[in-house]
Amino acid sequence: MVTNNNRNDIVLDILVRVQEALAEAKGELTPELVKSVEAGVRADWGGDRVFIAKRRGEGHSNRNSRIFRDYLAGERVKLLSRRYELSERQVLRIIKAPAK
Known part of the structure; x- marks a missing residue:
């Protein structure tokens, strides 16, 4: 698990x-x-397209904010996944993550 x-x-x-x-x-x-x-x-x-970052967690805050903003503007998860080179699962995690 x-x-x-x-x-x-x-x-x-x-x-x-x-x-x-x-x-x-x-x-x-x-x-x-x-x-x-x-x-x-x-x-x-299984079934996810996984992106392995070269460094853990660097620069993600701005990217995640852009993803969330684009999602609120009506962009689909599949498009965001391609645009930001992330799995759909990761985009969903970003969208559902509590604001910090």
């Missing part, structure tokens, strides 16, 4: 899942463990 803290970053989510699985398996990386982590990642992230 994607944890609340990792739901916007697939890289961090996968690393946390592997770390947690290794802790439960007492450090032994078995084929079954790999399959289990893979199944969870595919269940939660």
